Amino acid sequence: MQPVKDRATSLALFCKVVDNYGDIGICWRFARQLQREHGIAVTLWVDDLPTFQRICPDVALDAEAQQLAGVAVRHWRDQEGVFAPGDVADIVIEFFACDIPPGYIAAMAGCDPRPVWLNLEGLTAEEWVEGCHTLPSPHPRLPLTKHFFFPGFTSKTGGLLRESALEGQRRQFQSEPAAMAAFLARFGVAPAEMASLKVSLFCYPHAPVAEMFAAWQSGDAPVTCLVPEGVAVEAVRAFLGSAAGAGAAATRGALTVRVLPFVAQPDYDKLLWACDLNFVRGEDSFVRAQWAGKPFIWHIYPQDENLHHVKLRAFLQRYCVNMDSLTAFSLHWNGAPAPGVGERADWSALWPPFQADMAEVARRSAGWQGEMLANGDLASNLLKFSRSLR
Ligand code: TRH
Numbered sequence: 001m002q003p004v005k006d007r008a009t010s011l012a013l014f015c016k017v018v019d020n021y022g023d024i025g026i027c028w029r030f031a032r033q034l035q036r037e038h039g040i041a042v043t044l045w046v047d048d049l050p051t052f053q054r055i056c057p058d059v060a061l062d063a064e065a066q067q068l069a070g071v072a073v074r075h076w077r078d079q080e081g082v083f084a085p086g087d088v089a090d091i092v093i094e095f096f097a098c099d100i101p102p103g104y105i106a107a108m109a110g111c112d113p114r115p116v117w118l119n120l121e122g123l124t125a126e127e128w129v130e131g132c133h134t135l136p137s138p139h140p141r142l143p144l145t146k147h148f149f150f151p152g153f154t155s156k157t158g159g160l161l162r163e164s165a166l167e168g169q170r171r172q173f174q175s176e177p178a179a180m181a182a183f184l185a186r187f188g189v190a191p192a193e194m195a196s197l198k199v200s201l202f203c204y205p206h207a208p209v210a211e212m213f214a215a216w217q218s219g220d221a222p223v224t225c226l227v228p229e230g231v232a233v234e235a236v237r238a239f240l241g242s243a244a245g246a247g248a249a250a251t252r253g254a255l256t257v258r259v260l261p262f263v264a265q266p267d268y269d270k271l272l273w274a275c276d277l278n279f280v281r282g283e284d285s286f287v288r289a290q291w292a293g294k295p296f297i298w299h300i301y302p303q304d305e306n307l308h309h310v311k312l313r314a315f316l317q318r319y320c321v322n323m324d325s326l327t328a329f330s331l332h333w334n335g336a337p338a339p340g341v342g343e344r345a346d347w348s349a350l351w352p353p354f355q356a357d358m359a360e361v362a363r364r365s366a367g368w369q370g371e372m373l374a375n376g377d378l379a380s381n382l383l384k385f386s387r388s389l390r
Helices: 022-038 048-053 103-110 128-132 166-174 177-185 191-195 207-216 233-239 264-274 284-292 304-319 324-333 347-356 358-373 376-388
Strands: 010-015 041-046 065-068 069-075 090-096 114-120 137-138 145-149 197-201 223-228 247-250 254-258 277-281 296-299
Touching: 010 022, 022 041, 022 048, 022 069, 022 090, 022 264, 022 376, 041 145, 090 376, 114 376, 128 264, 145 304, 145 347, 145 376, 166 177, 166 264, 166 284, 177 191, 177 264, 197 376, 207 223, 207 233, 207 254, 207 347, 233 254, 277 284, 284 296, 284 358, 296 324, 304 324, 347 358
Parallel strands: 010 041, 010 090, 041 069, 090 114, 114 145, 197 223, 197 277, 223 254, 277 296
Antiparallel strands: 065 069, 137 145, 247 254
């Protein structure tokens, strides 16, 4: 279905880069989709341009204001700005509860009508989200009400970020083996490696990568592991026996490891589509892996007191229907003890059953996509909710 164009609406999205790439990765994807598919005039306020540049090489580091892919990008330097009601967008979104400048909030209070103000939250599969999604939070002093908006995996949440053309692009790419081979050849993947199990690896530094490498190396089926530069640096360096810069590669036993440059966001999707198995992390690559229709293993962002294990289990409970090998593998990858397998992971024992179930896991991936599509996409759901408030 064609989304309804809404040319009159403006939207300001405030993004503070706390750590890593996920915050700006999500906001940049979201901003482009709102502009391209819904005709919204989006201003993306972001505090960290160098991190932004890694996923979008067109970003100019010294520009206070720049236009990128139809989105007005503003360097959010500090909280000091002075704003008038005319500067305020129709919809104001703070990502992940970041504090937007007090001057902007004061200007919001002076608007007539007042803008829609949303706090776009992080993704979790936990049930409590359904009770908090769209809840209002009145400002203690000003005549403004902020609403919480939660992405999620059920119809009682805001759904997941997904561009309307994404599925078509993926199917097209995956239907052309030559295009996939040409894409991977850019990173040095040799024709013979195309027949191996191709794995992309994106994880946090504490993932048990060295142990996984050892299991693949001594296995009987060839594996080609593609690792973006800067990821799992210690294990990659140890395997290569040299520096782990982009372009570095080595083969030991059944395993070939190749270091890739950190690619722009659209190419990262292609990488996920071209591989047979994807290790992803955080929030955005995790969601992209779900749309890639391939088996994936999620490394969740660590939190104090192992709170992330609760979130991991909540997701696995929804996703891993009758897939014990995937559950065991995922829990151990995240250092979360798996019932029946013991606390210490034996990767040579965990890998074969998972590998044997991979076709089944891929089928589940397709079924899951169907379920997620039925919830609509985050951008459309958010705009629908915003209109209901105006
Ligand atoms: O970078 P992350 O670890 O981000 C995390 C999560 O968002 C987490 O929820 C948040 O709380 C924490 O940061 C602070 O992982 P994530 O979310 O997958 O974001 C990575 C982004 O980088 C994603 O948009 C994909 C993109 N990317 C590229 O564009 N090129 C690449 O080569 C790679 C590996 C990733």
